[in-house]
Amino acid sequence: MNSLSERPLTAMIDLAGPPPDCAAYGNAGGWQGTRKALKTLTPDEVISMVTRSRLRGRGGAGFPTGLKWSTVPKDPASKRRKYLVANADEMEPGTFKDRILMEGNPLQLVEGMLLAGYAIQASHGIIFLRGEYFLAHQRLQHAIDEARHLGWLGENILGTGFSFDIDLHSSGGRYICGEATALLTALEGSRAVPRGKLPPSQISGLWGAPSVVNNVETLCNISHIVTHGPEWFDGLGTGADSGTKLYGVSGRVCRPGFWELPMGTPLRDLIEVHAGGMKSGYALRALLPGGASTPFVDAADIDIPMDYDSIKKVGGRLGTGMAILLDDRTCPVGMLRNLEHFFAQESCGWCTPCRDGLPWVERLLDALEDGTGTEDDIEQLMRHARILGSPGRTFCAHAPGAMAPLASGLALFRDDFTAHLTGHGCPLHHAA
Amino acid sequence: MSTADLPLPDDLRQEILTLAGSEHRPRAASVSALRLVQARFRWISDRHLAEVAQLLNMSTADLDGVATYFNLLFRKPVGQHVFMICDSVCCWIMGCKDLSDHLCKKLNIRPGETTPDGAITLLPIVCLGHCDRAPVMLFDETVHEDVDTAALDRLIAEAQETPR
Amino acid sequence: MVTFHLDGKACESRPGLNLLQACLEAGANLPYFCWHPELGSVGACRQCAVRQFSSPEDQTGRVVMACMMPVTEGTRISISDPEAAELRESVVEWMMINHPHDCPVCEEGGECHLQDMTVMTGHHTRRYRFTKRTHRNQDLGPFVKHEMNRCIACYRCVRFYRDYAGGKDLAAFGSHDSVYFGRAEDGTLENAFSGNLVEICPTGVFTDKPFSEVYTRKWDMRGAPSVCVHCAVGCNIIVNSRQETVRRVLNRYNGEVNRYMLCDRGRFGYGFVNAPSRIRTPLLRVDGQHVSVSEQDAMAAFARFVGDGKIFGIASSRASLESSFSLRELVGEEQFSTGETQQAQNCMDLARTLLQSHPGHIPTLHNMESADAVLVLGEDVCATAPRLGLALRQSVRQASFHAADEANVPRWLDEAVRTLGTDCPSALYILTPAPTDLDEIALESSRAAPDTIARIGFAVAHLIDPTAPAVPDLSTSDTGLAQRIATLLGTAERPLVISGMQYGSPALMQAAANIAAALARTKPQAGLSLSLPDCNSMGLAMIGGVPLEAVIDKAVAGEISTLVIMENDLARHLDPVSLSELMNAVPNVVVIDHTASSCSERADLVLPAAAFTECVGTLVNQEGRAQRFFPAVVATPPVRPAWRWMTAIAPHCAEQKPRQDLVNWEHEDDIMAAMGRGIPALAGAVNAAPGSSYRFHSGKIRNETSRMSGRTVIRSHVSVRDQPPPPSPETPFRNSMEGTYGPDLPGALIPYFRAPAWNSVQSLTRFQQEIAGPLRGGDGGVRLLRDHSPSQPGITEDVTTVYHYGADIPPPFLPRNGEILLLPETRLFGSEELSMHSPPVVARSSPAVLRLPETDVRPDRIELRIQDVSYLLPVQSMPGLAHGVAVYPAHMTIPAFAFPRLVPLNAIKPDHTDGGAS
């Protein structure tokens, strides 16, 4: 069923065994895009293909990939250092798609980076890998070494004069490193504090050189787009967006997991068909559709297609496309407390609202759970959700991300909050 | 005298210098170098930090600012084995709190502490990216999925029997 | 100018500013923390929120950080917007979560930017009801106190200390709501500018430790505009006092000189004025012992001395123009010595001549910050002129500013500019005998003996202008170096050459001037700066006088019966043998000084002089800028300004025929007038500050804040009646809280900075014409040296000299057999005279060691014989030190060791025979 033309990202992935080596990868259709691009396409033509494919970034923000690449200064790599960075930090709670791609088929990422690097005429490729992904590290390093050995990386690839190599960087571990500019700061060996958005990294990124940061999944699509063409890729999506998406479901379902499906697959299909529905004895209350930093979507709204724009209509955000389900026997206030603990702890400490606002939020939720909450606490939570959740209040999108589940949760689970006040603590705790 | 008070071994120094040399600026190797030290000594002592700083042409304060920033870099000694239990949302839903309570009770330590025999350190960790198989934990560098108390007991036994 | 709309009102702004600057310049009160005019914007604190509308039609707009957005024509913003206001209030509320409510005991209280901003944002009720996190504080050494719990994490400290001042030992540790700013471990902050943390930190994390010992509230202190006396740069300071004792020194902004920063020697060196070494009464030698006597007895003794015959005066490079000039008027030009050795005086004179005759520019410190290529020729400016070193640190950022300009990134967008500038090479060359702190940011630094460096300098000049003299027999490597430097300077727009008299070498300064002159042929902005040793070295050079050697000759010839030594410890200039020769040859030695020295100990009569904190005086800094200091403390008789001793003595010196008007001088103004007539080169100095008759808004200026409290309480143990404030006829000030004050005060007369709603030093923006620009009342001081670059007002220099290339090229220095060239190492803490009477500075000075090149034999101690005195000195090797030379701190243990000397190597022998070969 997993054919390369329908499920391009996972077609070669079989987690039961080791990932394909260079030869197996080539036999199964790999390296075609590289041959095609390096030998027959100009860098601009590759960018144009990606633009026409309407590929949008899979790191969460959904930024059009072709557009990002086209803002990189055009001088050839020989004239200037440029970096292509794969964002493999993947620390968004609930998310594990990039790990699957890297453990399952590391060469797909290598080839995607090679093509992206060719498109922007980068001289250096870097994979910024989260520090806890030991297996992915081992497999990526092996793939890079093998590819280099066989001439897919290094000087003068395929005799075309294009040179590109990949370094693997293992993170010291912090969620904010996934934020594209903080990632660059981390790569420079400094405290991973985000940078301003101007000028964009594409103009002044790593060490002040033009740099493109793309998510692993985004990059894994590139070889397929180049091989099969933008129209094919566009046709893969069922809704407004193009391509396939690695979706995932975790929580109390029968078969938690991940699936590569057409972009725009309805949430209901994910939960009921692919994940096998809720475990017996549990009902779905709500879910975070795309990781911890996306707003709650009510169980009633799961007929919505999972693409960038549709999910917004029910107040959600596609995010990473990896859903976390809240069942009826789990306390939503407790879940929010857990989430806000994560965000407060992972704040980089640079800007005031996030650094000092999130711990306050966490403590308010603690108090509600402990039974020491007050009416005013809920006011304060709403105030924080409102202020920190609005754009531009904090330096980066970490705090707005943190407020997404809180703001939506305060609206959706108002009764639960009240019950925590009147019942002096968590009703589910008392029940247990 | 613990090994953390001894100078860095030459091969490690050399490895760090090579790393540094391959970067655009030596400091780019800071996290990698500290991870190398940690891989060897399990934690980063003041002495080792200062030595690495020197190799990377950074000040000690500068490098310590980096070292204290990241979750996976240990600036205090840890036990022979590190248990890191994911406490993020999916694992929380799937009951990680019970696991950590079980460990604490069994080992008679709190999260962040090391057993008196120095065998096990228990640390909380954020989402490990195996959410479909929650609860999840990291035993040194190995991930364990669908962890339950029985699995924990096996791992404790293993940790106590195999010093690193 | 562009027009922008602030809450519906049209305002003018300079283009290129950020909105925060534009609002502040428009007079609006917009709170901020992380932005600093000198450090730029980073958007960390989120305090400066405003709403910005994209067009007149846009009713929604969006909340932005004013410090991160440029002002452009037609920009529409609102400060009063409720959401922006709510965010601003919330930001303070968040900062207050962990901030201790310790204002009543916090030393920042009353001048705390956080207090001001709290009031400005309207936050007043605590809603956070959980526990605060607490931190452990560190001992950061003798200068700076640390109280981390007060931290609001604006990141200013590390941005200043590390990014701006190049400090290594302060960093941010940890993350989220537990970021810690401090050192890796307890210990002294090592950077030379650590004291600025006190002013950079917007709250009470870093405070002034010596001040803490004698703490009093800002509003309870008198302030005096003053000038630092600890080197020749002439940084402007405010001296704060209470109960007629000096409590602390603060930076006083001068747009052309020190701007926002002082070095630690300047900030903490004032302790000599309160030290036990102060001379507070006249001392007369009776039976070999000094006894304290009355003024009358002292005068009588003096009259007796004068009766003996010829009187001779020795001035000083650390005394004011007023004091030195009055001494000259007392004793007459022929009997007046500069108090410098021939070698020092030659250097000072040469510096003055070169500066006024070379055809280029005499840059101010602020100009130096924008020099786009700098050559430092044989001077460790970080030690001899520390604040200048800090200016050079900024100059190396020019390339990144150009990169930013090209990328259309405003220069205030700090992190973006630094990122863009990652690979922009610095344009700084350093040629010195020993390593310097600036080496780490230099494009190239090279070590050689002074003469060799001078030769390279001459060669550079010749390469730039072939008509400049060529250097014969230059080594290939030196030629290569000279070529690289010549190319770099030659391609710059505003090149700068810096040298000085640290090594007593005219050749070095001459070579520097040759280069500057060669450059100036095509670049009017080419600059020359020469460092001098003391706060009034340049002023003294302008007054002139005979060198000490001539005084000794006269004394030995019996031509001096009374020697008046004013504010000069001759032991720093004359070796013990010569000094004894002089002292023994003169029957009557009178010392007028504020601080005891080995010289005053040998005097027959000692008269107590006022220190710079107790009187008015004028100093000329190394760029020829005359600046005036004013008293913070009323001198208690018999202590008085040295010149007042002269006028008192004058009637007793009828035989000397002192200038007629000396006896009639009443005010400092009178001296300045007389000096202008007597020394035309100094005529302009009168304009260093407005005179005593100046009135601000028709009144005298109050030098105490309107909130001064407890005026009667202080004396309550004596009487509770209000006392009239001590008069200050010589100044435009009233020693009182009553008087005039305002942001338009002349820069030279600002006693403290405060504006409505702005009690901290941040109120400075209200005193500037434009942010980081000149003060509204004009930057203080007046330049006396003619600057050949664009016309410059106020110049009175009448000597028009034509520059001729100097051709006195020394032969190359060759390491000698049997001799080593011992060079003076100037130290930030240790070699300067006055600051070494200040306990915190003494605590920061490390013991003197002899440093030898790494290759030389290195026992632990070496015995050195200098002029028959032998010194047993501890030894260290110094990597990078030029061959054949050794360095030893100037003025620390070897008396009068200020300039290089050849020391017989055979006299250097290890005390352990197994320490190495001979």
Ligand SMILES: Cc1cc2nc3c(=O)[nH]c(=O)nc-3n(C[C@H](O)[C@H](O)[C@H](O)COP(=O)(O)O)c2cc1C
């Ligand atoms: C707090 C935070 C964490 C993020 N973490 C990740 C991450 O782990 N992986 C990732 O690809 N993008 C992450 N992003 C998004 C990146 O900033 C960036 O948008 C993305 O890497 C761009 O790649 P794309 O265009 O291919 O999606 C994060 C953003 C924020 C604000």
Ligand code: SF4
């Ligand atoms: S919102 Fe601010 S403190 Fe939070 S992670 Fe971003 S920059 Fe750091």
Ligand code: FES
């Ligand atoms: S002053 Fe603007 S964000 Fe700090």
